[in-house]
Amino acid sequence: MNKLLIAFLISLLSNVLISAALNTQASAETIHSERSLYRNILVEEKRGLRCLKFNVKSAKTQQSCMLVDDPQRLVFNYTKMLFASLLVNPNPERILIVGLGGGTMSNSLHQIFPDATITNVEIDPAVIKVARSYFGFFENEKVTSVVQDGRIFVKRAVLKQQKYDWIILDAFNGDYIPEHLMTQEFLQETKALLSDNGVLAANTFSISDLYDVESATYKSVFGDFFNVRNKKNSNRIILTSEKPLPQDSVIAERAKALTTILRPFNVNITEISRYMKSTAIQQDWPKDTRLLTDQYSPANLLNLK
Amino acid sequence: MTNKNNKIQQWQNPLIYLLAFSSGFCIMGIELLGGRILAPFFGSSVHIWGSIITVFMLSLSFGYLAGGKLSTKSASLNRYGLIFIFAGIAILPVAFSSEWLMEAIFLAIEDTRYGSLLASMALFFIPTVILGMISPYSVRLLVTDKNKSGQVAGFLYFVSTLGSALGTIITSFYLVLLFEVNNIITVFSSILILLGLSAMVFNRLNQPTGNHESISRQGATNE
Numbered sequence: 233m234n235k236l237l238i239a240f241l242i243s244l245l246s247n248v249l250i251s252a253a254l255n256t257q258a259s260a261e262t263i264h265s266e267r268s269l270y271r272n273i274l275v276e277e278k279r280g281l282r283c284l285k286f287n288v289k290s291a292k293t294q295q296s297c298m299l300v301d302d303p304q305r306l307v308f309n310y311t312k313m314l315f316a317s318l319l320v321n322p323n324p325e326r327i328l329i330v331g332l333g334g335g336t337m338s339n340s341l342h343q344i345f346p347d348a349t350i351t352n353v354e355i356d357p358a359v360i361k362v363a364r365s366y367f368g369f370f371e372n373e374k375v376t377s378v379v380q381d382g383r384i385f386v387k388r389a390v391l392k393q394q395k396y397d398w399i400i401l402d403a404f405n406g407d408y409i410p411e412h413l414m415t416q417e418f419l420q421e422t423k424a425l426l427s428d429n430g431v432l433a434a435n436t437f438s439i440s441d442l443y444d445v446e447s448a449t450y451k452s453v454f455g456d457f458f459n460v461r462n463k464k465n466s467n468r469i470i471l472t473s474e475k476p477l478p479q480d481s482v483i484a485e486r487a488k489a490l491t492t493i494l495r496p497f498n499v500n501i502t503e504i505s506r507y508m509k510s511t512a513i514q515q516d517w518p519k520d521t522r523l524l525t526d527q528y529s530p531a532n533l534l535n536l537k
Numbered sequence: 538m539t540n541k542n543n544k545i546q547q548w549q550n551p552l553i554y555l556l557a558f559s560s561g562f563c564i565m566g567i568e569l570l571g572g573r574i575l576a577p578f579f580g581s582s583v584h585i586w587g588s589i590i591t592v593f594m595l596s597l598s599f600g601y602l603a604g605g606k607l608s609t610k611s612a613s614l615n616r617y618g619l620i621f622i623f624a625g626i627a628i629l630p631v632a633f634s635s636e637w638l639m640e641a642i643f644l645a646i647e648d649t650r651y652g653s654l655l656a657s658m659a660l661f662f663i664p665t666v667i668l669g670m671i672s673p674y675s676v677r678l679l680v681t682d683k684n685k686s687g688q689v690a691g692f693l694y695f696v697s698t699l700g701s702a703l704g705t706i707i708t709s710f711y712l713v714l715l716f717e718v719n720n721i722i723t724v725f726s727s728i729l730i731l732l733g734l735s736a737m738v739f740n741r742l743n744q745p746t747g748n749h750e751s752i753s754r755q756g757a758t759n760e
Contacts, residue, residue: 269583355582381580384649391644412576526577527717534714 268358296334321431324398330382331403335369352377395427401434411529419453442534448521456512561700563725566708578639579653592657600669608677614740621733627664632722
């Protein structure tokens with residue numbers, strides 16, 4: 233009992249420290265910076281918290297953070313919220329991650345599912361190098377990374393009739409959205425990659441006008457989906473699957489089974505399950521919203537307003 | 538009669554400048570949309586823009602060569618209009634046949650660099666060569682005085698490159714927010730065809746006084 237209390241206190245304390253470090257940027261030390269083909273890459277460290285950033289000025293653009301002394305603890309809320317996917321499909325064997333960041337998600341998932349194959353797709357080779365050198369990102373016979381545009385990877389995978397049990401779309405950040413990864417056609421291609429139990433989780437940063445068109449586009453391809461978000465963050469996870477969304481009772485049961493497995497990663501799955509809202513119950517965008525297609529995809533312009 | 542024709546005649550040069558402006562506008566509008574058109578099949582990496590810009594520069598250079606050559610043999614506003622009509626027709630496949638073409642190239646070539654280069658070639662080479670012919674041909678129609686040829690060419694480049702700048706910003710800032718890519722391409726095509734037709738109609742209106750034309754022009758340059 234005492235042990236549990238101490239564990240609780242430690243987790244509380246470290247959460248406070250993490251949020252303090254994330255919020256104050258002043259004395260962060262830059263330990264690596266480079267200009268890649270696509271962006272500026274910065275690795276900053278402060279009080280044991282190491283972060284990957286894609287832009288100097290903006291505070292929104294921390295891609296991935298890691299506690300140097302405790303690398304498996306997940307820091308970001310959105311990374312944690314991605315685990316809501318396991319409430320839809322608890323046993324993914326083939327995992328596809330589009331957008332590597334620091335590779336922390338890949339590392340954690342390999343620890344949780346050592347037998348699952350994990351494919352990371354990242355457009356920028358420099359990001360993969362930085363993830364390896366500074367964030368402990370590793371590859372082995374189960375975990376691989378591919379340097380490719382996400383859209384091309386998906387299109388080729390469809391041709392090869394590959395299937396995935398869990399697809400994570402994490403190629404969006406606060407500053408720039410790859411517009412060809414937002415369209416109805418892309419989502420249809422991605423849907424074709426989902427296995428029978430497959431689940432898709434997209435981490436998105438849409439606000440205002442883009443929120444509406446993005447939601448409408450996902451619904452047009454997948455039907456109703458789960459919005460996973462807490463009020464603190466500007467991003468949300470869109471969670472959807474080939475099968476109809478599971479009932480609340482099933483979700484609660486799965487959350488219970490996953491609690492112990494996910495605790496070492498600082499993921500409170502029961503809390504996250506409460507953030508899930510099905511669009512079947514609440515649809516918060518206008519019915520006649522225009523869809524994003526390959527013909528019409530001004531995602532970044534829509535996100536400006 | 539001569540007086541009336543002179544009145545029409547004085548609108549010839551502004552018409553040529555308007556056409557050159559519009560072709561500049563359309564070239565860059567299409568080039569910009571090229572990125573959008575290729576992205577679903579070849580991604581949005583830096584080399585996609587490399588492919589597109591290479592093909593546009595290459596085909597413009599051939600266009601300049603061909604346009605200059607063409608202008609040496611009985612240059613007329615009629616033929617000038619025809620170039621626009623051909624250009625307008627040649628960009629229509631960008632809107633209506635790009636899908637299967639890019640799919641075939643996507644299946645045949647694994648490397649997106651060469652895939653996107655070939656797709657850009659297939660889609661944009663012919664229309665851009667034709668559009669490139671317009672500048673030297675315009676110079677031929679506008680220049681009447683050797684001493685002013687540099688000034689005329691300078692003003693023509695000014696007008697057509699201004700058109701390119703506006704075509705770029707208006708397409709990327711506003712048109713993509715309002716319309717589908719194919720609709721914008723179709724509008725560009727229609728504009729080129731209509732302008733080409735109007736040049737031919739204008740030429741027809743001037744026709745009966747073909748002889749007076751050269752005389753009155755001569756007069757104008759001597760002033």
